[in-house]
Amino acid sequence: MRSIWAVAVNTIRQALRMKIAAIFVVLLLVLLPVLGFTTTGDGTLKGRLQTFVSYGLSLTSILLCLLTLVASVYTITSDIEQRQIFTVITKPIRRFELLFGKLLGVVLLDAGLLVLFCAIIYGITAYMPSFYAATEAERTEAANEFYTARANLVLPDLDVSKEAAEDYGKLKATGQLAQFYPGFSEKEILDQLTKRRRLEKRAAPAGHELLWEFENVRPLDPGERLFIRFKYDVSVNPPDSYVYSRWLVGDYRQIKYGTPIVTPIYEPPMRKDPIRTFREIEVPADAVAEDGYLAVAFLNVTLNNMVVIFPLEDGLEVLYKADTFTANFIRAALLILLRLIFLACLGILAASFLSFPVAMMFCLAIFVTANFSGFVLESFSYMSDSVYTVYSYTLKWVIWLLPQFDKFNPAKFLVPGRLLSWSLVARVAGLVVCVRGFLMLLLGLLIFSFREIARIVV
Amino acid sequence: MEYAVETISLTKVFSDWWGRDKVYAVEDLNLQVRYNEVFGLLGPNGSGKTTTLKMLLGLLYPTKGKTVVLGGDGADPKINARIGFLPEESYLYRYLNARETLDFYGRLFGLDRQVRKMRIEALLDMVGLTAVANRAVGTYSKGMARRIGLAQALINDPDLLILDEPTTGLDPIGTRQIKDLIKKLAERGKTILLCSHLLADVEDVCDRIAILYGGxxxxxxxxxxxxxxxxxRQIVTDAISDGAVEKIKQIVQAEHADCEVTSPMDKLETFFVKTVAEAQRQATPTSGAFSTTQIGEFLAADKAQDSILDKLVSAPAGHESLSETPKTEKVAPVETSEPKPDEQLLGRLRTAEPATPEKQVDTSEVESLPDAAAGQEKIKKRVLDQLTGKPTSGDKDRESSDQGKAGDPGDA
Known part of the structure; x- marks a missing residue:
């Protein structure tokens, strides 16, 4: 343990004294305050905050990612190329201990720098309202939509594969497939049928109602407010492009079972909302039952004379303040740290068998791919069947090994003030660090343990 | 455990990218280095010396054959803990200063902070880098780097010292000092495997040598x-008269042998060292290294003794009264080279007797202590006895002569 620590301290010294870290530190120390004073966004306080946090965090994350890769690859490859390793591994230290020490050093350096830069970003966001002498309205807007951690509950996608398969069977039996879907493959037709069935569950003809029940709704404070955010789609465009509706929000079970009303049920007056536009209904958070149950009912009033549909992706969600901005910010920083740990493991794997330039190219290629892996994975799902089969047995596994950085981008949560839950952080920790990072580290350790250190390969 | 280092038909073949054999760096090498001996591995460049050392330490894997180092595998951390290694160049972390460098290696050996501190100061003093200890190692000259490299090889008080061309880059004085150091270490019971192509160095210090060529x-x-x-035959005399020389020549001619009479020359090395020593006495300032040639006290002749010494130094405030602590410190410097017992040992080893008599003597001494007092007292006494030599009648005399030797720079 003592020798691991000695190596870790030496690694940090190397990164600091060889000025590898210095370049990144100076760059960030200059750029972050500059960003703080120059970003304007849409001109409002919220806009400024969102732009600053988005750019600030992304910049910190990218620069620290690069630093991690350079530091972890350099610390090992330079030891081998400049041969200090001859005097190190001939001491009573096992090779895996040496690599662990290097990893620990890089991660500690990362953690220290991350704390420093996140503190700067946090400080600037906290004092931004005073810098710009924001108006009261702007401050309220920022408090509601930025300095918060709102959880969002979305409608679950119901499993309709059985119904879709039945539809397909019927169409096939009656020989209507070619008529309705000329030139489509079976998979494409099934996709369309599934989508239709799903939309059906989210559609209300005139005079009909839709009821959604949510569980595990945990507002931070019952005195806060809930927001129901929705968007309409319609079968036939109404002449004035408006939809009239009635809503009920609260513990529906009290009505269903006829029990005395304990938690209040809110019924806002009849609404008139434009179609295909996001709208929000604000309701006191005490509408949520003690066990975290909340029901939202929508009535398509007969006045409308058309079918109202809530689109699949973002038709309706319930938002509520679930945590403070500070806690959310800390979790966002943790998310970055997890990414850095993964990259440190990657760097060590690469350095265990490659020279510095090659290892750096290898790591950067993976880093870039990881940043766009969501896009890459998606693009593969549009391939023809035969190519897809080949892909699913080969590349898919390789790409699976890469973490999806774009999916877990911390700015994505902080900018709209969305809750970044502990469970998500834990999941990323498990998937990215414990599974993928550990696999890479293990592979690196294996290669390094059996490698002939003094062997010069030209 | 008969040999400190042994290679058994050791072979290393370097193959090219396609796996085809290219170079036989070492071929069917059988080396035996005995305990407490200075062994020199000689050979021209590319004869496989360094490759052999690297295989001993697990930096390269043998193609065929095996190595036994201190009765085990040279890559095993337990064995590594007893080895000091100086590679062909002192590969050091440029950004660390001398003290940090030694501290780093001390930590790798798991040494306690106090032990590290004590040894670092002793070693810096020994290699003459105390004055520049806070400068980054990257700024050192080659000779200074060599000295710090040697210091790092000694920080664990190794039983076996593997030195790859220890004197390259050193000035003649440094070379002389290193050679003296090697001799002193050998006197203290270390085994030294040394690899060089500087024949003068090897000739001066090695007990046995092997010459390698083509692996x-x-x-x-x-x-x-x-x-x-x-x-x-060579006869060396003081300056005698020409007449006496003539007489000798006649005697030799009577034996039908050739005879040549000259005045012996000083070695250039001796002359150089003398000249610089003179300049030093006149205190000419220098920016280079200045060694006291005082060997690190912790570099003990016996492993057990050393660890007890360390314990005593590292835990001065035990349940013992404070007044006794200075006593150990005062006595410790006396523990310098003791030529007599070591030469006996050397002699026995040369006659291939595997026994290590020193240890046996120790235990008998401890057992024959008149009063078996508290355990701590016993250990301390034993250490003191060891340090001052056998408690015989001539003990005092020897002690004083040793002290004189240790303080005398001319000894070097």
Whole structure:
């Protein structure tokens, strides 16, 4: 343990004294305050905050990612190329201990720098309202939509594969497939049928109602407010492009079972909302039952004379303040740290068998791919069947090994003030660090343990 | 455990990218280095010396054959803990200063903070880098780097010291100091495997040598045996008259042998060292290294003794009264070279007796202590006895002569 620590301290010294870290530190120390004073966004306080946090965090994350890769690859490859390793591994230290020490050093350096830069970003966001002498309205807007951690509950996608398969069977039996879907493959037709069935569950003809029940709704404070955010789609465009509706929000079970009303049920007056536009209904958070149950009912009033549909992706969600901005910010920083740990493991794997330039190219290629892996994975799902089969047995596994950085981008949560839950952080920790990072580290350790250190390969 | 280092038909073949054999760096090498001996591995460049050392330490894997180092595998951390290694160049972390460098290696050996501190100061003093200890190692000259490299090889008080061309880059004085150091370490019971192509160095310090060429042993044996010209005799006298010389010549001619009379020359090395020592006495300032040539006290002759010494130094405030602590410190410096017992040991080892008599003597001494007091007291006494030599009648005399030697720079 003592020798691991000695190596870790030496690694940090190397990164600091060889000025590898210095370049990144100076760059960030200059750029972050500059960003703080120059970003304007849409001109409002919220806009400024969102732009600053988005750019600030992304910049910190990218620069620290690069630093991690350079530091972890350099610390090992330079030891081998400049041969200090001859005097190190001939001491009573096992090779895996040496690599662990290097990893620990890089991660500690990362953690220290991350704390420093996140503190700067946090400080600037906290004092931004005073810098710009924001108006009261702007401050309220920022408090509601930025300095918060709102959880969002979305409608679950119901499993309709059985119904879709039945539809397909019927169409096939009656020989209507070619008529309705000329030139489509079976998979494409099934996709369309599934989508239709799903939309059906989210559609209300005139005079009909839709009821959604949510569980595990945990507002931070019952005195806060809930927001129901929705968007309409319609079968036939109404002449004035408006939809009239009635809503009920609260513990529906009290009505269903006829029990005395304990938690209040809110019924806002009849609404008139434009179609295909996001709208929000604000309701006191005490509408949520003690066990975290909340029901939202929508009535398509007969006045409308058309079918109202809530689109699949973002038709309706319930938002509520679930945590403070500070806690959310800390979790966002943790998310970055997890990414850095993964990259440190990657760097060590690469350095265990490659020279510095090659290892750096290898790591950067993976880093870039990881940043766009969501896009890459998606693009593969549009391939023809035969190519897809080949892909699913080969590349898919390789790409699976890469973490999806774009999916877990911390700015994505902080900018709209969305809750970044502990469970998500834990999941990323498990998937990215414990599974993928550990696999890479293990592979690196294996290669390094059996490698002939003094062997010069030209 | 008969040999400190042994290689058994050791072979290393470097193959090219396609796996085809290219170079036989070491071929069927059988080396035996005995305990407490200075063994020199000689050979021209590319003869496989360094490759052999690297295989001993697990930096390269043998293609065929095996190595045994201190009775085990040279890559095993337990064995590594007893080895000091100086590679062909002092590969150091440029950004660390001398003290940090030694501290880093001390930590790798798991040494306690106090032990590290004590040893670092002793070693810096020994290699003459105390004055520049806070400068980054990257700014050192080659000779200074060599000195710090040697210091790092000694920080664990190793039983076996593997030195790859220890004197390259050093000035003649540094070379002289290193050679003296090697001799002193050997006197203290260390085994030294040394690899060089500087023949003068090897000749001065090695007990036995092996000459490698093309990865094979070409000659092996004791230096004296290999070099002594048994067909010739040399007589060295003080300055005598020409008449006496003539008489001697006549005697030799009567034996039908040739005779040549000259005045012996000083070695250039001796002259150089003398000249610089003179300049030093006149205190000419220098920016380079200045060694006191005082050997690190912790570099003990016996492992057990050393660890007890460390314990005593690292835990001065035990349940013992404070007044006793200075006593150990005062006595510790006396523990310098003790030529007599070591030469006996050397002699026995040369006659291939595997026993290590020192230890046996120790235990008998402890057992024969008149009063078995508290355990701590006993250990301390034993250490003190060891440090001052056997408690015989001539003890005092020897002690004083040792002290005189240790303080005398001319000893170097």
């Amino acid at each position: 094979k042993t070409q000659a092996e044996g004791e230096v004296k045996e290999l070099l002594q010209q048994t067909s010739k």
